[in-house]
């Protein structure tokens with residue numbers, strides 16, 4: 001907080017100097033430059049502090065609403081050190097996503113790339129990105145989930161839930177589960193001492209994504225860089241052991257090693273695995289936690305969800321779920337859709353223009369940043385009736401083209417992005433969340449926290465990690 005105040009104070013002083021030195025006529029003229037209208041805010045910090053303080057609250061929407069009302073759904077601002085065109089417009093977002101690799105490319109600050117590693121899929125570009133994206137997809141598609149992954153997803157979710165007694169922090173438990181699932185899927189490791197040690201380092205690494213990038217031994221970012229080194233080293237050792245192992249496995253790591261056909265270098269594999277663990281971890285676990293929070297706050301929806309899962313359970317003799325069970329959860333899919341719409345951890349994506357780009361009549365200069373905001377579209381009353389209310393039933397009508405006021409879901413629903421960088425884990429995440437909800441609502445009764453607020457900065461989460469008092473109804477393993 002002190003740091004924010006200091007930034008604000010410095011910026012105000014600089015702003016006053018700026019006003020004195022430059023007369024009004026010589027200041028930034030958006031229309032003349034062909035840019036969307038807007039405001040660049042204070043020198044250096046731009047409008048970042050307003051954005052941060054909005055997203056630290058339970059209701060960040062006014063930040064976008066005010067600007068959309070003043071300037072329209074495309075506006076210019078200045079965020080995190082750079083002028084940025086902010087899009088709250090579904091068509092513009094689609095254009096940005098579809099033109100990835102042509103007119104736009106993904107853009108992360110160096111503080112983030114240092115944590116991810118340069119061979120991470122999130123940072124790759126061009127032909128290599130295409131190849132690695134489709135390789136990832138081939139390990140996360142529905143056939144693989146159905147034939148190979150589901151058994152372990154179900155088993156590991158049950159194993160975790162079965163150990164719950166008395167009080168658990170749902171947010172932490174969900175993170176533990178998604179981490180263990182990803183490690184299993186990528187490198188066939190069952191949870192144990194090694195995975196738990198890796199996960200502890202990972203927690204430090206993830207904190208680094210949301211911290212001031214000052215790399216001293218005592219700062220959060222400095223600790224994250226050290227944790228990255230430790231995680232990379234642990235993965236490197238594991239990769240070496242796997243190369244020597246004659247007992248061939250059929251996981252992502254085996255595909256990366258090429259198993260006799262060349263494959264990738266050790267550094268490439270380490271960066272790749274590390275980033276996949278990042279990509280699927282906070283995202284999926286946050287949706288698991290928030291689905292439960294929203295269900296608790298919407299008792300009719302919770303009752304309907306329970307009914308759906310109890311019907312499945314009533315037809316089964318074994319506790320383990322099968323693919324046909326997953327396919328009999330239509331209301332659960334509505335709950336997941338709605339949770340992703342209302343509170344997705346990925347509110348949008350940053351891109352950088354690789355040429356002067358014409359976007360809805362404006363010209364965005366080459367090298368500028370564009371933020372395609374999914375959240376702004378998902379919460380726009382124009383596209384969703386009562387857009388700011390959690391209403392899973394709206395998805396029951398979505399096939400008839402209405403989400404309570406919208407014309408189809410294409411551009412207005414993009415929780416997993418789109419275009420060449422469409423999330424390869426979109427189906428996997430749905431399956432993991434569905435299995436988790438199934439065993440939670442059929443295996444437990446629970447008392448939710450009296451109050452636990454949702455905040456959105458530095459990342460979407462509940463303030464108290466959603467503590468629940470649980471009572472297990474039967475053994476899950």
Ligand code: HEM
Nearest residue numbers: 121122133279280283284346349415416417421423425429
């Ligand atoms: C609810 C859960 C999830 C959400 C909301 C989500 C969302 C997203 C979004 C919006 C993107 C696009 C980023 C961009 O365009 O720059 C993305 C990319 C990605 N996601 Fe997910 N994701 C989820 C789960 C997963 C899981 C389980 C995996 C594990 C396989 C995963 C792996 C990835 C990877 C590797 C990318 C980068 C793709 C690329 O740049 O080509 N995600 N995700």
